[in-house]
Amino acid sequence: AQSVTQLGSHVSVSEGALVLLRCNYSSSVPPYLFWYVQYPNQGLQLLLKYTSAATLVKGINGFEAEFKKSETSFHLTKPSAHMSDAAEYFCAVSDHNQGGKLIFGQGTELSVKP
Amino acid sequence: GAVVSQHPSWVICKSGTSVKIECRSLDFQATTMFWYRQFPKQSLMLMATSNEGSKATYEQGVEKDKFLINHASLTLSTLTVTSAHPEDSSFYICSARDRARGVTEAFFGQGTRLTVV
Numbered sequence: 001a002q003s004v005t006q007l008g009s010h011v012s013v014s015e016g017a018l019v020l021l022r023c024n025y026s027s028s029v030p031p032y033l034f035w036y037v038q039y040p041n042q043g044l045q046l047l048l049k050y051t052s053a054a055t056l057v058k059g060i061n062g063f064e065a066e067f068k069k070s071e072t073s074f075h076l077t078k079p080s081a082h083m084s085d086a087a088e089y090f091c092a093v094s095d096h097n098q099g100g101k102l103i104f105g106q107g108t109e110l111s112v113k114p
Numbered sequence: 115g116a117v118v119s120q121h122p123s124w125v126i127c128k129s130g131t132s133v134k135i136e137c138r139s140l141d142f143q144a145t146t147m148f149w150y151r152q153f154p155k156q157s158l159m160l161m162a163t164s165n166e167g168s169k170a171t172y173e174q175g176v177e178k179d180k181f182l183i184n185h186a187s188l189t190l191s192t193l194t195v196t197s198a199h200p201e202d203s204s205f206y207i208c209s210a211r212d213r214a215r216g217v218t219e220a221f222f223g224q225g226t227r228l229t230v231v
Binding site for chain 1 (some may be wrong): 120148163205221
């Protein structure tokens with residue numbers, strides 16, 4: 001069975017500071033990993049995904065994530081936070097043995113202080 | 115490309131009535147769609163996997179007679195909450211997988227806020 005753990009339900013950073021959102025996964029097969037962002041009362045928007053190609057994945061809005069198999073991690077980073085980055089972020093793993101359904105972490109709320 | 119439209123975006127209904135939520139893939143064919151439920155400040159809980167032309171597969175603990183899912187075409191899946199009660203109030207989100215892109219990505223609708231009064 002696959003699972004995802006996001007460390008920290010809430011992260012607060014200052015505008016311009018580094019953003020680091022942590023995600024660890026558990027999977028018995030090579031995983032596909034995703035980061036999504038959700039703004040209030042909206043669906044999810046894909047930030048980036050890892051599908052067994054390059055371990056450093058660049059996404060939209062300046063975000064990137066690095067797949068580290070030895071640490072079973074897929075942490076999301078952004079060098080400089082912007083006010084518009086304030087949202088809920090979800091890490092997910094795809095169970096492609098079961099039709100590709102996504103298993104989500106608990107989510108991390110990112111606050112950005114001016 | 116890869117747009118999923120969910121309708122309605124919000125709905126208020128009386129207890130005991132049924133509500134239908136539509137999920138459409140606008141510019142791709144979706145052989146598989148997924149329905150999620152999200153409580154405030156919580157993660158998404160997968161309710162069921164909907165495959166075009168066949169019965170939906172429900173996750174453990176989800177009442178299939180209460181949450182009716184129909185996936186009659188490659189671009190449309192519907193979720194009907196039958197005999198809704200206040201505890202069914204939640205945010206419901208669908209996602210669709212583009213058959214041309216395989217299992218590497220699913221696209222999400224904008225969600226439906228259901229309030230049962």
